[in-house]
Amino acid sequence: MYLVLLAMMAVNVKVDFANTFEDVNKSIIKSNNKYKSTNSKTLTNIQSAQKLDSLMYSHYWEKSKSVSKISSHAIHYLDSIRSFLLLNTGGYNEFGYPKNSVSSEAVDKLFIRQSEGEKIRTQILNVKASLLNIIGEEKAFLINGIINTENYIVNSSGVSVKWEDYHFDNIALGGVLATLSRLENGLLIMESNIINHYYSIISNKLTANITSDDLSDSLKINFKLFSNKQFSLGDRIKMTTHLPQHTKTDSTTYTNILLDKEGNEVKENIEIDVENKEIIYLAEKPGEFTLSSSIQEGERLIFRKEKKFKIVDTRVVKQIVVNEIVKIEHHDNLFAGVKQQIFIKHPQHLTHELEIKVLNGDLLKVGNEFYIFSRKPGITSIQLYKGNNKVGEAKFIAKLLPEPIPMINGEFQNEISANIFKVVDKLSAGVPSFLWNDHYEVLSFELKKLDRYGKLVVSFENQGAYFNSQTIQQIHDARKGDVFIFDKILVKSADERIREITNLILTIK
Numbered sequence: 482m483y484l485v486l487l488a489m490m491a492v493n494v495k496v497d498f499a500n501t502f503e504d505v506n507k508s509i510i511k512s513n514n515k516y517k518s519t520n521s522k523t524l525t526n527i528q529s530a531q532k533l534d535s536l537m538y539s540h541y542w543e544k545s546k547s548v549s550k551i552s553s554h555a556i557h558y559l560d561s562i563r564s565f566l567l568l569n570t571g572g573y574n575e576f577g578y579p580k581n582s583v584s585s586e587a588v589d590k591l592f593i594r595q596s597e598g599e600k601i602r603t604q605i606l607n608v609k610a611s612l613l614n615i616i617g618e619e620k621a622f623l624i625n626g627i628i629n630t631e632n633y634i635v636n637s638s639g640v641s642v643k644w645e646d647y648h649f650d651n652i653a654l655g656g657v658l659a660t661l662s663r664l665e666n667g668l669l670i671m672e673s674n675i676i677n678h679y680y681s682i683i684s685n686k687l688t689a690n691i692t693s694d695d696l697s698d699s700l701k702i703n704f705k706l707f708s709n710k711q712f713s714l715g716d717r718i719k720m721t722t723h724l725p726q727h728t729k730t731d732s733t734t735y736t737n738i739l740l741d742k743e744g745n746e747v748k749e750n751i752e753i754d755v756e757n758k759e760i761i762y763l764a765e766k767p768g769e770f771t772l773s774s775s776i777q778e779g780e781r782l783i784f785r786k787e788k789k790f791k792i793v794d795t796r797v798v799k800q801i802v803v804n805e806i807v808k809i810e811h812h813d814n815l816f817a818g819v820k821q822q823i824f825i826k827h828p829q830h831l832t833h834e835l836e837i838k839v840l841n842g843d844l845l846k847v848g849n850e851f852y853i854f855s856r857k858p859g860i861t862s863i864q865l866y867k868g869n870n871k872v873g874e875a876k877f878i879a880k881l882l883p884e885p886i887p888m889i890n891g892e893f894q895n896e897i898s899a900n901i902f903k904v905v906d907k908l909s910a911g912v913p914s915f916l917w918n919d920h921y922e923v924l925s926f927e928l929k930k931l932d933r934y935g936k937l938v939v940s941f942e943n944q945g946a947y948f949n950s951q952t953i954q955q956i957h958d959a960r961k962g963d964v965f966i967f968d969k970i971l972v973k974s975a976d977e978r979i980r981e982i983t984n985l986i987l988t989i990k
Contacts, residue, residue, distance in 0.1 A: 503578050506659040512983040516669035523676050530683045541679040552672040555608045556665050598645025623674040628667035720760045732779040742769040764792045815855045815879040818975030823853050836866040855879035882974045885910040885921045887985035896990045899959045907947040910972045920975035927969040930955050933962025963989045
C-alpha cells in the first residue's frame with residue numbers, strides 16, 4: 482500500500498516543480514494528522530473496554546499500546562531526520578516552502594555518504610518484525626504491502642537500484658521531505674489496521690451489552706453480567722459480574738443481590754460465590770428479576786449497576802434471544818447505509834409465519850430473501866413475533882463504513898503499465914477485500930502529471946469518478962517514467978459522509 486514517491490528532482494529542476502512536491506507533501510501530512518487523530522480515538526475506545534473488563538480486554542489493550550509505541554518511535558525518528566534537513570538547508574521561506582527545495586547537497590551528504598537511507602530501511606524492517614511478533618503470522622495481511630522494503634527496486638529506467646538510492650540518491654530536498662511523510666503515512670496505516678482489528682474484535686464481543694444508539698464516536702457499554710435476558714423454569718442460572726477495575730482495600734465491599742419484581746431480595750435457591758463474584762440461582766418461579774451489583778468503600782458507594790431479566794414458563798411462551806436465529810451475510814456487523822442480506826431460521830416456527838420488526842433500520846424482501854438496511858450507526862434490532870408473542874430477537878452493531886483509499890482497476894497500486902492505464906476510465910475508492918466498495922463514490926479529484934524528468938506538465942480538476950476528456954488525453958499520452966498524482970480526492974460513502982482521502986501517486990512503468 483506504500484505509495485512510492487518518485488521524486489525525480491535533479492538539482493536544475495524548476496522551482497514550480499519543487500513547489501508542486503511541497504504541495505503533495507502537505508497533502509500527505511494532512512492525511513497523516515487524520516490517521517493520528519482516528520488512531521488516538523480507537524486507542525481510547527480500547528482502553529475504555531479494558532477499564533470495563535480488565536480480564537477480558539487487557540490483552541488487546543496491551544497489544545494496542547505496544548503497536549502504537551512502535552509506530553510512534555519510528556515516526557519520531559523520521560521527524561528528527563526532517564528537522565535535521567530543514568535546519569541545515571535554511572528552513573522555510575515566508576511562503577511556507579523549503580528555502581532550498583531544489584538542492585540535493587544536504588540530502589546526498591546525509592543519506593548517501595552517511596548511510597542514513599540504509600538506516601531508515603533497517604528501522605522500517607525492524608518495525609515490521611516487531612509488529613509481526615505482536616499480531617502473528619496469520620495476521621500478516623494487516624501490514625503486508627504497505628511499505629516496500631525490498632533491498633532493490635526497479636526505477637523508471639528499468640534499472641534495479643538499492644532501496645536507499647531509489648529514494649534518496651541525487652533527489653532534491655522537496656522530494657525527500659515528501660518521501661519521509663509517505664513513509665510515516667505507511668507506518669500510521671499499519672498501526673491503524675492492527676488496532677482497528679483489535680477494536681473490531683472487542684466490538685463484536687460487546688454486541689449484546691451496548692446501550693448507546695449512536696456509535697459514531699465511541700462505544701458506551703454496560704459491564705457484562707450475562708448475555709441472556711430470558712430464562713426458563715428449572716434453569717440453573719449462573720450470573721458472573723465483571724466490575725470496573727478498582728483498587729481493593731480492607732474497607733472494600735463487593736455486593737451481588739438478586740431482587741424480585743417488588744424489589745425484595747431473593748434468598749431461596751441462591752448460591753453466592755463472593756470471591757468469583759458469582760450468583761447461581763435455580764429458577765423456581767416465573768417473573769421479572771434484577772441482579773444488582775455494587776462496590777463500596779466503607780459507607781461510600783463507588784459503583785452500582787443493575788441487569789434485568791425474565792424467567793418464563795416455557796409451556797406458555799418461549800422467547801429465544803440469540804443471534805443464531807438471524808445471521809448476516811459474510812459479516813458480523815451491519816454498516817449504515819448499506820443493504821445487507823440476512824438469514825432468518827427459527828427452530829420452532831416457519832419464517833412466513835412470523836412478523837419481523839426492525840428498530841433502526843428497514844427490512845426489505847426480494848423474493849424469498851431478506852435484506853436489512855440500517856439508517857444510522859448504532860444498534861439495529863431484529864425482532865420476531867408469533868402473534869403477540871416475541872419469539873426471537875437479534876441485535877447487531879451498525880457501524881460507519883471504514884475509511885477508503887484510492888484505487889485503480891479496483892485495487893490499490895502505485896505502478897501501472899501505460900497500455901493498461903489507457904483502458905482505465907475512472908478513479909475509485911474502497912477498502913482492500915471489502916465486500917461493499919461499491920458504496921463509495923468519488924466526487925472529484927485534482928490531477929497533476931509530471932514527466933520522467935520531474936517537470937510539471939499539467940494540473941487540473943476532474944469532477945466525478947470518471948475521467949474527463951482532459952484526463953483521458955493525458956493518460957493517452959503517458960510514457961514510461963511519467964508520474965500521475967491524484968490529489969484532493971473527495972469521496973462520499975453510503976453512510977452520507979463526505980471526506981477527503983489520502984492521495985494516489987501512480988508511476989507509469
